[in-house]
Every structure is written in C-alpha cells, then in structure tokens.
Amino acid sequence: MKTYLPQIERRILVRPNQTYGILNYDLDNAYPQRMLELVAGSPTAKDCWNKRTKFIAGNGLEEKDLGKQIINAKGLTIAKLLKALATDKALFTGFGIHINYNADFRITSVSYVKFEDIRMGDTDNAETADKFALYSDWGRKTWKNIMRSKVTFLDKYNPEPEVISEQVCKAGGWEHYKGQLFYFNPEVDDYPLIEADSVWEDFETEAGIKIFNNREVTTGFLPSTMLFMQSRREEAENTRPDADTYTGINIPTQLEKDLGAFQGAKSAQKIIVIEYEDESSKPEFKAYPIQNNDKLFETTERSVEARIIKGFSVPKELINAEKSSGLSNGSEKKQAILEFNDNTAADRLELSETLAEIFSRFYKDINPGKNWNIIPVTAIAADDNPGIKAGNAINELLQSTLPRESKIAALVYAYGFKQAEAEAMCL
Structure with missing residues (x-):
C-alpha cells in the first residue's frame, strides 16, 4: 500500500530581487500590503488587531509625563511612537524605527517607519547587505512601476562609534548621512508572518459575506x-455621433x-x-x-469569526462582549483581560527594552528614572454594578408570569438578544 503525504507550501517565499537589491517579501513583494487589505475588509480581523494593539500599548508608560517628550523635529512624542510600534507589533509581529546621530555619536532624532514599507537588503549584494530599503508603494497601488529613485536605503542599527564613522564616510559626510534603521523582527534573516496568518483566508471569506449581504440589500432581497x-419590438435608440467609438455598447x-x-x-x-x-x-x-443562503451564510459567518478570533489569540469575551448572556457579573470579561495581559506581556517587554536601548543613547536624558515599563490594561471589576443590575432584571423577567411571547419580545428589543437566543432562554 502506498501512502501520500501532501506537501504544505510555505506561506511566503523570499527571493532575491536583483533589480532593487532587496529580498522580496513573497513572490509579488507585497505580502504586508495584501494582508492589510484583507484585514481592512474583515470586521472581526480589524477588531482583533485593534484589541491586540490596545493591550500591547497598555495604558502607556509608568513614568509620568514621559510620553509627552518630543523626540524629533516633526513633533513626534514617545506616547505616539509607542502606539505606532504597538500597532505594527500587533499585526506584523515586528516594527521599524529610524534613528539619526550627531557628530558625538548620540541619537538626535527618532522616527516611526511603517513596517510594510521595509524590505531587507540582499545579503548576496555587497552594496545592499546589512541595509534596509524603504519605499511607500511596494504594492504598486499608486504607481504601476516602482521608482528606484524613491527607494531609500538605511544602514542596519549599530550604535558603535566606529561603525557610524565608517557609514558616514561612505555616505560622503554628515550632511549626506541618512542614519540607521532599528528593525525588530522575530525571525532570523527572514520575513515574519502576520499574527493570524494561519487564517488569512477567513479574512477574505468574511469580506465576501459582507459584500453578499450588501448586494442582497441593494437589490431589495429580490429572488433570482x-x-x-x-x-423586443421596442429597440433602443443607439444612433449617436460617436457610435463607431462605442461599438457594442x-x-x-x-x-x-x-x-x-x-x-x-x-x-x-x-x-x-x-x-x-x-x-x-x-x-x-x-x-x-436556489439554495437557501441565509442559514448557510449564518453558519459560515459564525465559524469564520471564531477562527479569526482564535488566529489572533484574543479571548472571545473581548470581541463578542455584546453577545454574552447578560447574566454574567463581569467575572468572565475580567478573567479574559487578565489572561490577555499575560499573553501580551512579552510584547510589552520587547517594546520597553527597545525604548530603553534607543533612548539610553539619546542626546539628552529624558528619563532619569530609567523606567520604561508599560502599564497593562486594567481589568474591569468583577462586581460591575450595571452588569449586576442587567442580570437581575433579566432573571426577574424570565421568572415572571408574563406570556412567553412577551418575554421573548422584551429580550429581543430591550436587551438586544437574537430571536433564537431569546426563544431558547424562554423554554
């Protein structure tokens, strides 16, 4: 008996691009751009991304007023930098920071760089090895072709004065020096996958369901x-001066x-x-x-939503809080917050260590206490009064002598339950 083991293809393929001296981020060099479009079309994926960002950024830095410190000529503050880095870390698992120095080899400027704009230099190319290419349109959304003149190469982060001096000499002096890029990447000499890459097909599925529902509404739910x-005897008047130009229309x-x-x-x-x-x-x-699509799409939508939430490793109580029974006293959500704080603790630590590393070399001491810890999201108190009141009111309704139809109507219109959920509660 022969056995066959199907080969699982790699999610992305990294290949040298000799034209630009970079390593392609997948075959089309646009993996991050495609993922951003897919996430934008999926409400659940976008919500999960936002939740991860919120928990990674937490409630800001522990050191009071540190977030207000301005770190470049454009007015970027540490608080805004933290939020931007957390946003990229939540989806791409990596981030980029542009750094520039003065003649004393102290950092004078720190800027955020979009992770999707960064490409690694080709390690087999002497001119671009240990460099990173920055370009704002790798996905070719604005221009059909990539303009080589607008691709900027930055040296890899290395704060050693000897290394910086050598880079400045190669650039032709300080006035031509473009600085370095701090590139955080969980992979070693490879590009990372997004946080929920294993379920990106479900992003596309959910977006398709949304488009289908929109089409049903715009056609008035008319049957096929x-x-x-x-x-037809009444032919349209298609004689027009430019008929030759619009032949067939x-x-x-x-x-x-x-x-x-x-x-x-x-x-x-x-x-x-x-x-x-x-x-x-x-x-x-x-x-x-035709096949009854209502139930089919409803079942598909629920399963797709559940897989996306699982792919982002977000507790479902934080995404579907409005779908909870209403009988809870809030302990489930509190537990979910504590659990997610634990899951994202490593991400916050990596951001804290990065900020500590970079600003320890800043031209001025902006954090004398050297405390770069990030405050985790505060858990909601378990004895949430509104939750208790809502739960008690629903329990009283269910135990009352009102007709079943009245109870169902109250649960649907007053408390926001779905029809099927309300009917199940009133059995």
Whole structure:
C-alpha cells in the first residue's frame, strides 16, 4: 500500500530581487500590503488587531509625563511612537524605527517607519547587505512601476562609534548621512508572518459575506428571476455621433430602465406597469429555486469569526462582549483581560527594552528614572454594578408570569438578544 503525504507550501517565499537589491517579501513583494487589505475588509480581523494593539500599548508608560517628550523635529512624542510600534507589533509581529546621530555619536532624532514599507537588503549584494530599503508603494497601488529613485536605503542599527564613522564616510559626510534603521523582527534573516496568518483566508471569506449581504440589500432581497418575452419590438435608440467609438455598447430600452429602477432597497415599494398588445407578447417572470443562503451564510459567518478570533489569540469575551448572556457579573470579561495581559506581556517587554536601548543613547536624558515599563490594561471589576443590575432584571423577567411571547419580545428589543437566543432562554 502506498501512502501520500501532501506537501504544505510555505506561506511566503523570499527571493532575491536583483533589480532593487532587496529580498522580496513573497513572490509579488507585497505580502504586508495584501494582508492589510484583507484585514481592512474583515470586521472581526480589524477588531482583533485593534484589541491586540490596545493591550500591547497598555495604558502607556509608568513614568509620568514621559510620553509627552518630543523626540524629533516633526513633533513626534514617545506616547505616539509607542502606539505606532504597538500597532505594527500587533499585526506584523515586528516594527521599524529610524534613528539619526550627531557628530558625538548620540541619537538626535527618532522616527516611526511603517513596517510594510521595509524590505531587507540582499545579503548576496555587497552594496545592499546589512541595509534596509524603504519605499511607500511596494504594492504598486499608486504607481504601476516602482521608482528606484524613491527607494531609500538605511544602514542596519549599530550604535558603535566606529561603525557610524565608517557609514558616514561612505555616505560622503554628515550632511549626506541618512542614519540607521532599528528593525525588530522575530525571525532570523527572514520575513515574519502576520499574527493570524494561519487564517488569512477567513479574512477574505468574511469580506465576501459582507459584500453578499450588501448586494442582497441593494437589490431589495429580490429572488433570482428569469424574464421570458418575445424578441423586443421596442429597440433602443443607439444612433449617436460617436457610435463607431462605442461599438457594442447599447443604450437600454425603457423596459430595461424600468426593471432596473424597480430593484433595490429604496424601490421595494414601487409598482411597475408593463404594456403588451396580446397574450403572445406578454412577458413572463419565473423565479428559479436556489439554495437557501441565509442559514448557510449564518453558519459560515459564525465559524469564520471564531477562527479569526482564535488566529489572533484574543479571548472571545473581548470581541463578542455584546453577545454574552447578560447574566454574567463581569467575572468572565475580567478573567479574559487578565489572561490577555499575560499573553501580551512579552510584547510589552520587547517594546520597553527597545525604548530603553534607543533612548539610553539619546542626546539628552529624558528619563532619569530609567523606567520604561508599560502599564497593562486594567481589568474591569468583577462586581460591575450595571452588569449586576442587567442580570437581575433579566432573571426577574424570565421568572415572571408574563406570556412567553412577551418575554421573548422584551429580550429581543430591550436587551438586544437574537430571536433564537431569546426563544431558547424562554423554554
């Protein structure tokens, strides 16, 4: 008996790009850009990203007023830098910081660099090895081709005075020196995957469900219908001066315009009148049965949402708080916050150590206490009064002598439960 083990392809392929002297971030060199688009189209993924960012950034730095310190000529503060780094760390698991020095080899400027704009230099290219390429449109959204003249190369972070002196000499002096890039990457000589790369297909699925629902609304939830009619006698007027230019493009007839206007959420209550001369020319509308998509999409949406939440390692209580039973006293959410604080503790520590490393070499002492710890998100008290009151009110409703239909209506319209959930609670 033969056995076959299917090979699992790598999620990204890193290949040298000799044209630009970089290592491609996947075959199209646009893996981060594609992931950003997918996350933007998925409400659950975007929510999970925001939650991870919030917990990694925490409630700011422990050292009071440290976040207000300005660290470059553009007015960037440490608090804004922390939030930007946490945002990239939450999704890409890495981040980038641009650093520049003065002649005393002290850091004078610290700037945030978007992680998706960074590409590693080709290690086999003597000119770009140990460098990073920065460009704002690797995904070619603005320009069809990458403009080599706008690709900026920065040296790898190394604060040793001898190294900086050598880099300055190669650049042609301090006035031409562009500084270094601190590139935090959890991988070794490779590009990292996003936090929830294992479920990025579900981002696309959820976005597709959203588009489907929008299409159903804009067509007024009309059933799929076929129109049978004789060859149209009323032809559209397609004679126009530029007919040669628009060959094959016909102006719709009045019937086609009326049918188009009849569809849509805003036209659901309109009446359409179709005239015909005899029975043989009477149009016939026939609905053709299709699979019931409502239940199918509802089940798919729930499973997709659950996988995305799991992929980001976010406790479901923090994403679906509004779907909780309402009978809880808040202990579940408090426990979820404590758990997620533990899960993101390593991320906060990495950010703290990075800030401590960089600003220990700053041209002025902005943190005499040397405390760069980040305050974790505060857990909600378990004895949340609004939660207790809501839970008690629902319990009283369920135990009352009101008819079952009244209880269900109250749970749906007053407390926001779904119909099926309300019915299950009133069994």
